[in-house]
Amino acid sequence: MTEKQTVNLKINGEEVEAPAGEMLIKVCHDRGLDVPFFCYHPGLVPEGNCRMCLVEVVKAPKPMPACTTPVTDGMEIETHSEAAKDARADVLEFMLSNHPLDCPICDKSGECLLQDNSYDHGKDGSRMVDVKQLKPTKDLGNGVKLWGNRCISCTRCVRFCSDIAGSGELAMVNRGDSSVVDVFPGYPLQNPLSGNVVDICPVGALLTEVFLYQARVWYEKKTASVCHECARGCNIELQALNNEVKRIVARHNDAVNDYWICDHGRYTYDYILGPERSLECRLGDSANPADAPGFLARRLKKSADEHGADSLGVVVSAVMSNEALYLLGSLLQELGVPAENIAACARDDGDEETFKGGFRISSDRNPNRRGVEAILGKDAFSSHSDGLLKKAKASKLRGLVLVSDLPGQRLPDGWIEALETVDFGLVFLLENDSRIPETAHLLPATAFSERDGSIINEDGRVQLVRAATQLPRGVLSLDELLQDTLVELGARESRISPRGLFDEMAGVIPALAGMRHGDLGEAGLSAQGGEE
Amino acid sequence: MSGTPIEIKLFSKKAREFIEWLLGRYPNKQAALLPVLRLAEEEFGNIDDSSVMLVADTLDLSPGYVWGVLTFYTHYRREGDGKYLLQVCSTLPCALRGCDKVQRRLEEKLGIKAGETTGDGLFTLKKVECLGSCDTAPVMQVNEKYHENLDVEDLDELLETLRG
Ligand code: SF4
């Protein structure tokens, strides 16, 4: 379509102009009208099977489903006439005729469309007296469980598997009131996007094993953040309870991941509080994390003064935030350390995967490789690393700071060996590493759920990461610690907010030029300027 | 996945030629699913899991998709079904004309419930949706044959005839 064609219609008596071909439900939702739905999902092909979205179309013989009725010229719609409301209440009465109403033991409770729609649009009684149909409760594969009795046959999950994942494991089996979602025997859910069916199931029919009975969702603290498991930077919501990440769900972003995330990103958070997580603080005689900024400032300064700034080296990672990279860069600049003494480590590549609906998992498993390149330069990964290792071998390196925060991956042996040769070694450690020598100092690295900051995905989109959980009392996140260290050195006045820090950094780093923290919002911005 | 591996089936040459011809008459492979399922039923006597796999492979569909379509319809003969497939319509016109009595009588006479097969492997009883013969309700389909305007009293005789 070259020209934008529009139609004129009336909704609840008001004149409305809308793009031709747009579905009624979208036009209503865009105007803030409450047209309820179950089977409709903006990321899926509409099917119009649940009838929850019935509205009155004046002069039409019966109510019409707003999700599959395109707007046309001269149409007159009543979304909240008695006829429309009655039709929807009747639909709900039917829908509940086989539903077990076991909300008290259902994980979906509190975020369930059936609850919400019943409350807002349903009746307070039922004429249904028939015995309820019983359907199976079973594992569907990939840690997804089915509570057949709760299924309302909306086929959202089925459409997801066939149209977005492209693997088509799920089907509606049987017919009429015995129909329910299932897999073909021996062919369980296997696709790497399968967890999304749990996000989009409007009721508690599909639930994940790992989150089962873990939390009532209304007690959780919900934080908008970005996945750190590959360079796509899918938008996620971290849900935490008692300072522990309990669940990760997809967050909508048309420019990155639509409504979906992959299972790897969804289920990889155990390490944050896992048995291998290192929270040890070992600063010479002190185990007090409050001493860290002073200690770091003193020791780096001493090393630079005694052996020359060129004898100091730092190894960062492609998982760190832009802010931490930027601060570390300015700390070294302050001490006069040459830029080539900063090397970077990255996680090993994985397989790139692309799916029928366009969703892609990147082979680059690093959330912020682009950030390292933008702030420290591409050479950090290659020639800087080689140079620094060579220096260590020649015993020309006297101080070394390592950030070992790659989840599930330890630093290459070369860096650990280099630690043995220096006078001052410090490791920001995420997960225990028995190779690290006793002489090295230790501080906890910051996991991605524990910090505010920004990262840049492989397309150059700058997105905000937000803290959902906290490090133990007294332990500073890496960017806070670096700010305080710079304060100790007299290079900064005081610690500033993530917002202030981003804006300051954007003024210095060309890739972020013109960006303001306030403009990044929930969706981020393309580093080339403007939306993609 | 655990479980016994599914036996691998193949269509006969004649059946493959028929499918070739059939596909020429449909806009895409998926659209030919119902007749190909019918063909599998004719070739192998019923549709079991390995037939589902074969049909899925033949038409480039997921086994799940074929499974969903197969289970939607009641008129395909499935693995384990008896010699006679008794399909009692339970949709509105038949319901108004007393199909529940027909159903109940058959359950009593055969000693099985809807969805079950008699121990001698002779009868499978199914409660099905509309058979498209509302004007002659209540209706029961026995294999390929319709029995219309059913009277509960006629059922005993019918079963006897079938038993031979
Ligand atoms: S399991 Fe959930 S998403 Fe799938 S059809 Fe049933 S209610 Fe819909």
Ligand code: SF4
């Ligand atoms: S595709 Fe990458 S960024 Fe997206 S959820 Fe998966 S691992 Fe995370």
Ligand code: FES
């Ligand atoms: S939301 Fe429109 S029919 Fe289901």
